Amino acid sequence: MSEVNNSEEPDKDPESEECPAEDSFGFGDDLELNQFDGLPFSSRYYKLLKERKTLPVWKVRCEFEDALVNNQLLIVSGTAKTGRSTQIPQWCAEFCLSAQYRHGMVVCTQTNRQQAVDLALRVADEMDVNIGHEVGYTIPLETCCSSETVLRYCTDDMLLREMMSDPFLEHYGVIIIDQAHERTVSTDILLGLLKDILLQRPDLRVVVLAIPPMTAKLLSHYGHIPLISLEPPSPARVVHSNSGNKDYFYSALRLVLEIHRTKEDGDVVVFFASAQEVHCARSILQREGTRLGAELGQMVPLVLCPGHGGPPPVPTVQPDSKRSRRVFLSTQKDEDMWWAAESISFVIDTGVQKKMVYNPRIRANSEVLRPISQCQADLRKQLSGPASKCFCLYPEDDQLPAENSPQILESNITPTVLFLKRMEIAGLGQCDFIDRPDPEGLMQAMEELDYLAALDDDGNLSEIGIIMSEIPLDPQMAKALLASCEFDCVCEMLTIAAMLTAPSCFLEPPAGTTHEAVQCHRKFQHPEGDHFTLINIYNAFKRSQREQYFSAEKWCQDYFLDYSALKTAEAIRSELNDTLNRIELPISEPSFGTKTNTHNIKRALLAGFFMQIARDVDGAGNYFILTHKHVANVHPLSGYGAQSHKLGLPEWVVFHDYTLSENNCIRTISEISPQVFIQIAPLYFFYNLPPSESKDILQDMLDPDGKREDEKQKVATTGNDVDSGCAVAQQTQDRCVIQ
Structure with a gap:
């Protein structure tokens, strides 16, 4: 050069x-x-x-x-x-x-x-x-x-x-x-x-x-x-715990209070395992802080975890407060965010992290508690200067994993495979991974893209796959949004996609206000399901902006909704709208609330999420998931969970995600007709479902006379009449265009 x-x-x-x-x-x-x-x-x-x-x-x-x-x-x-x-x-x-x-x-x-x-x-x-x-x-x-x-x-x-x-x-x-x-x-x-x-x-x-x-x-x-x-900075003085970290949460909180009672200067950083622990810790420290004597000064717990800002915020204490201490409550991914923090004198490291690990066999995430890596532990020890202290709530001889686990080995890589297929079209060679994804995960990703009609017979991107890769959404949601162009419900599907991509709009109510929050959220509930409830919330938020522009944030507070999450959803929706305009896809006029629009929204959802279908097998909310035969419950934030005692639970639902956790719940669900599911889902996906009573019920709907083999081709080419009264010709057109 x-x-x-x-x-x-x-x-x-x-x-x-x-x-x-x-x-x-x-x-x-x-x-x-x-x-x-x-x-x-x-x-x-x-x-x-x-x-x-x-x-x-x-x-x-x-x-x-x-x-x-x-x-x-x-x-x-x-x-x-x-x-x-x-x-x-x-x-x-x-x-x-x-x-x-x-x-x-x-x-x-x-x-x-x-x-x-x-x-x-x-x-x-x-x-x-x-x-x-x-x-x-x-x-x-x-x-x-x-x-x-x-x-x-x-x-x-x-x-x-x-x-x-x-x-x-x-x-x-x-x-x-x-x-x-x-x-x-x-x-x-x-x-x-x-x-x-x-x-x-x-x-x-x-x-x-x-x-x-x-x-x-x-x-x-x-x-x-x-x-x-580069020469590393001098680490802080490290103090290890001699006991295990089973009680790390309350041990960390007790240590914060002890540090504050010493009256030593400096702020505190506490690394917890999850955002849920961070918010719980803030509530406890706020309550305990009010019981401390005024002579100790003010203790200000501040949340700092993904989705809640960046480096340490400005202290929220009175200017005349001579002794005040900020307690930053953080999670496992924030070690590098403290490069500008000069006031940190104490670091408390719980030594554990909660991670979501994807299981390709059941297409679900499971929450696991793991020790942090050695490199994370070293970073935390170097956050403050040599005159400071780092308290590690685990024994010094604990064998931590040497490095961070690659996310590509623990995530759903379907979006990654879609992107790499697009890059192959652009002329780039194979991605030379540092750690290659698990073959089972790769096979599952290819199978899912094939079900979504994103691949052609040679395993390359189809025209639909190319369009899906242009839309900045997960493949299933991109397919649902693409299908909404055919079903004349783009406006509504844009809102659903934005609301599900943004952080949850539901605020965790303060202690003692849970019933009030449930009553407020119930005002937005839609009888057809949670996807429709999200549209209600977004539309109400937009009305609050038009009618009370300077009090939209107050409106969110009154209804226990997250203003920043709704603003994010608004920005995502605008970006998606611009993307559809750029690739010249039609955007229909809004018609939310009509019977036809409701039916079309469900068809569009099923076009992308037909792999996430469940049936209530006992009328008590125990939902059997057809793809892997697991049984799950309705998430507590679901509208069905709040109103099931009045309206009863739907038998068949489409859900947005499923997480293996203590609650083992499906989240964001809406009622569907099994006949519409049969119409929309690819036949080869249906026949690949594992045997079950639910599959037999669907099979009987698909083939009421028992002539299954003779009818397979007929159903694939002409469609099957559904309870909505759609014409066979229209179904055939929908199947050809969307699939």
């Missing part, structure tokens, strides 16, 4: 003499003018520059810049608080600037959307430029970039989505994969595909940021490539 090196010797700055490699890039050019926007530097720039040079990553700046020039791929090994996520992207931006951006700009991926935003804000400040101009970010449902952007932070899933239109990522000269040790599905796919992209683009540079032992696995995967190791 001869174009990288400047032909003339630039003017040297005293700051640059410590690193001769800066001269070849123009890194040491006149510091009076910003090389990115041509404006004079502010005094804040020099103040921050002095702070930046104290970061551990600055010790390897020359080594990094040399490696970037001479290698397509390199790995940087370093923990949080070393400066790797803020400084390396800036040096890469200077590298691209030295080549006049001939090969593209810089993108840096993050696994957490809030961290992507906060890093972009911090780096824009350090580079002395405006956010959204030279430095920007892209996260789901929000973009803050412009044509001037040379450094962009984004979530790993958004960079994957960008590959739909730019398979070889030709817009970028340097791609930085941060937090590779998190092993998210999107990051693992990027690491696998970039191996092929590098062969196609010799001008591209890829920098992977991770921590040991992930760096060793990356070196084994990619072969002989440079590894730059």
Whole structure:
């Protein structure tokens, strides 16, 4: 890359003499003018520059810049608080600037959307430029970039989505994969595909940021490539528990109260196993905090877990409060989010995490309690300085797993297979996974896509599959939305898809208000099922915005609904609407509430979710799931659970998801007609169902005269009359178009 090196010797700055490699890039050019926007530097720039040079990553700046020039791929090994996520992207931006951006700009991926935003804000400040101009970010449902952007932070899933239109990522000269040790599905796919992209683009540079032992696995995967190791910050003083962590939850809370009683300065971070534990802990600490003496100062428990913000929020204490302590309650995926937290003096690590693990045989997630990995434990010990303390609520000799378990081995990979099939069309080769998905999971994903008619006879994407891959939803929901275009209920299905993609809109009521919350939620319940209830809630929310624009948030509070979740659903619905317009699919006028519309919504739902059908086998709410013969109950938040004593439970339902847990529940269910199920579901799916009484009932409806073999072809080609009175010709057309 001869174009990288400047032909003339630039003017040297005293700051640059410590690193001769800066001269070849123009890194040491006149510091009076910003090389990115041509404006004079502010005094804040020099103040921050002095702070930046104290970061551990600055010790390897020359080594990094040399490696970037001479290698397509390199790995940087370093923990949080070393400066790797803020400084390396800036040096890469200077590298691209030295080549006049001939090969593209810089993108840096993050696994957490809030961290992507906060890093972009911090780096824009350090580079002395405006956010959204030279430095920007892209996260789901929000973009803050412009044509001037040379450094962009984004979530790993958004960079994957960008590959739909730019398979070889030709817009970028340097791609930085941060937090590779998190092993998210999107990051693992990027690491696998970039191996092929590098062969196609010799001008591209890829920098992977991770921590040991992930760096060793990356070196084994990619072969002989440079590894730059950063000196880790000094860990806190570590105190281990001698007992097991069976009672970790209450042990952690007791420890928080003990720390607060010592009157030692500093905030506390507590890592719990799940978001549910986090919210429960906040309620308990709020209650116990009111019983503490005023002389101890105020203790403020604050929730920080996925979906609830980013790095530590601003203290919510009175300005005149001399002694106040924030207690941040977090979960297992937030270790790297504390890079900007300087006030942390105590870290409490419960040492366990609750994870959802997908079982392809029954197409369901199960919740499991596991120990954290050793690399997570090490990160938590380094969150605060050497003068601080880290309390580990597990014995020191506990053998923790060395690294994080790859999510691709524990997730439903059907969306992943759909994406990779789309990339094959774009010309990319096979994804070279660091850890290959389980063959059973791959087979299940291929089978599911085949049932959804997303694959042709050769196993490649069909036309329907290509359209489904354009819609940013899980394949089943994408198929249901696509079917709604044929059934003239797009408006309603957009709302259902948005509400189910966004976080739950139902707030957990404060203690003592459960009955009131149930009464409020019951006002939205629809007799046809939970999917229709979600439409009622969304429509009521939109009316509250129109009629009481400045009090929509208050309206949500009054009805125990989550305002932020409904705003997210609104944004998702708008994005989906734009997607349908872009790919020129018809959008019907809303007609919610009519009998025809209700029937069409159920047909559209079944077009995507025919694999998630259950039958009440005893009239008491014990639902037999046809695909794997498990029995489940209705989730407590379901409208059927609240009104079953009045209307009774439906015999046949379609459900959105099923989780193996203590409650073993199906969630978001709506009543369906078994005759409509027979009409919509592919026949080969139906005949592949395991034997059961429920299947026999459906078989008798499909073949009332017992001539099953003779009728199979007839049903497949002409359809079967249903209780709605639809004409056979119309059914045949629906089957051909949707399937």
